[in-house]
Amino acid sequence: MENNLKMSPDMWTPLEKEEKDAEKVSRQSLTFWQDAARRLKQNKVAIVSLIVIIIIILACVFVPMFYPLTYEDQVLDFANIGLTMDVYEIDGSYFYMNGEYYLIDVTPDGTLLQKHPIVKDDAENKRYVYDFNGKEVIVDYSPYFNAKQEYIKLERHSKKDSAIDLTEAKFNLDNAKKVEIRLEGQEIHPVDNVRNKTYIMGTDNLGRDLFIRVLHGGRISLIVGFVAAFVNFIIGVLYGGIAGYVGGRTDNIMMRIVDIISAIPTLLYVILLMVIMGNGMMPIIVALSITYWLSMARIVRAQVLGLKDQEFVLAAQSLGATTNRIMFRHLIPNMMGPIMVSATMQIPDAIFTEAFLSFVGLGVSAPQASWGSLCNDALLTYMMYPYQLFIPALAISITILAFNLFSDGLRDALDPKQRK
Amino acid sequence: MAKYIVKRIFSAIITIWFILTLTFILMNSIPGDPFSHGKALQPEVEAAVKAKYGLDKPLFEQYLTYLKNYMHGDFGVSFKKIGLTTNQIIGDGFPYSLKIGAWSSLFVIVVGISFGILSALKQNKIPDRIMMVVSTLGSTIPSFVFATLFLYVFNGKLGWVPAFGAGTWKHYIGPVLCIGMFSLAYVTRLTRTSVLDVLQQDYIRTARAKGLSERTVIVKHALRNALIPVVTYLGPMIAGLITGSFVVEKVFGIAGIGSLFTTSITNRDYTLIMGITVFFGIFIVISTLLVDILYAFIDPRIKYD
Secondary structure (H helix, E strand, C coil): CCHCCCCCCCCCCCCCCHHHHHHCCCCCCCCCHHHHHHHHHCCCCHHHCCCCCCHHHHHHHHHHHHCCCCCCCCCCCCCCCCEEEEEEEEEEEEECCCCCEEEECCCCCCCCCEEECCEEEEEECCCEEEECCCEEEEEEEEEHHHHHHHHHHHHHHHHHCCCCCCHHHHHHHHHHCEEEEEEECEEECCCEEEEECCCCCCECCCCCHHHHHHHHHHHHHHHHHHHHHHHHHHHHHHCCCCCCCCCHHHHHHHHHHHHHHHHCHHHHHHHHHHHHHHHCCHHHHHHHHHHHHHHHHHHHHHHHHHHHCHHHHHEEEEECCCCCHHHHHHHHHHCCCHHHHHHHHHHHHHHHHHHHHHHHHHCCCCCCCHHHHHHHHHHHHHHCCCCHHHHHHHHHHHHHHHHHHHHHHHHHHHHHHHHC | HHHHHHHHHHHHHHHHHHHHHHHHHHHCCCCCCCCCCCCCCHHHHHHHHHHHHHCCCHHHHHHHHHHHHHHHHCCCCCCCCCEEEEEHHHHHHHHHHHHHHHHHHHHHHHHHHHHHHHHCCCCHHHHHHHHHHHHHHHHHHHHHHHHHHHHHHHHCCCCCCCCCCCCCCCCHHHHHHHHHHHHHHHHHHHHHHHHHHEEEEEEHHHHCCCCCCCCHHHHHHHHHHHHHHHHHHHHHHHHHHHCHHHHHHHCCCCCCHHHHHHHHHHHHHHHHHHHHHHHHHHHHHHHHHHHHHHHHHHHHCCCCC
């Protein structure tokens, strides 16, 4: 024993640098959120989705502020003009023919000028007569019209007489030229296909700019998504928190109520609420808020049940913290992970439901637009003007996809145990 | 077991009562009455009409009559389609929805489960990746977008299917696919996760260690257990598919119960809305109940409390 206490001078020499650092934690210590952020950053899909979401939000918020047109500006003469136009040229003046066979003056690069004044609307011969610098231009839509009439007539006869063969009439109809433009008797053809410079995504059936309407619709869809998710978050956290924390009979009754409500098909009640409250953005938000909080309440309750018996809650209780303080300062911050994941998953759900309701005709009322109502408006004419349907449809799909992929990534980052 | 079944039936009855009451309260909180729109009626006429429909009685008495009628399967008359009862209207529309829903369920079950299994067995290989992308898209694209896209391509561009109505089998391809799309994506994912989960269990290792063929291991040992969570989802799913997707029937112009519902909303035909809501609700509650009971038989491990 004595020997051990003897000190020799070599015990006092400093350690080598490597030996000194052997026990040091080489990595910076990370909090839970930093760790989650690091995991999220590694997930490329989630980051790309997040960027897409941010771009969509910024575009919907800021572009309508600076854009020269608003969602309700309409020019009826320019209705149903697509993203690109076939332009014709006569003596240096350019024009475009719309779906109703009217001619519209354009510049060579695709800016719309005005509807060309019509000289004679010759309904009898199915033609419009125009005048370009003294030359007569005839828009003749009779070939298809006649073929169609012929076909309808034959079809009616064929019901009585099975000997009549419809194939030829059908062939004629399918091959009939829809319309022919003649300049002094000579047929003319488009000289160019140019982008629509005035309306970059074309116009709807009332001549309103589709681009700005899609962005405006995006504002409404996103507001509905975020507000509904936020309200669900508040209700769900309070309800689930109280049920879980108080426990016992209160918990039992509260969760039975949740069970019963979740057994009824929610969508039906959203629809009923919309029928009662009328169209508009507020009714949608209210209807979604009072029906969609159930899953959040369940998650919060389960979390509270798991956490409330842990030592840190006991410590807070023995220090005399009030129930409120324990709830809001100790429990809720500790379950933010699952709550955030569930909240981000509710945003696309709400956008989805809003689009659905607007599509059924229960959404915002005109001239307001949302992505669902834009699709609904375009439904009748989607064969003629498919872009009117596909642009808002694409917007909905991309947004929902981005939110879904991002919330998947968020779940993996915040709650690695749940990863599938 | 018997106790569990009785308990489930009891809670289903409570839920149905809740649906009936909630619907009644909601429909009665609509401002005005069904006759307050359009032309003003003469006071005597209005009184007579109200007496005919029992609207002059106190609200609670109306509620009791309503409960009694609905329990006897009498869903009232339509306010807008004169002379038709809700029962007749539902009876006309339901067969279409039933047919589409049944085919759609079959499609989802067969394709979804096989995709899910295939995907799990080829985990992280190319078929799995492709199916996961497809199922992500399937759960992302709203059904009305999918339905119109389908019509645009297969009716407008290719002309393979008719656009409107429900005459031949070709009419049904689109609706069946579009209604089933979302569930298909979900069932594929659910099966995949569940099979992957089961394949890591000890008894699978035991089965392999015994030297059983891979086929026997998968079919006899893995699948039986893996499909249990899928079966739970199938109940509500089939009910949902059969009661018809509102928008898909609207797009394809099929006079099923879903499009009836949307037109009754547009027409503000309140009794019809009420009747169809309750019909939907009860249908879904009962089919969930049946699946829950069936589930107790399929999976003896289930806790009955």
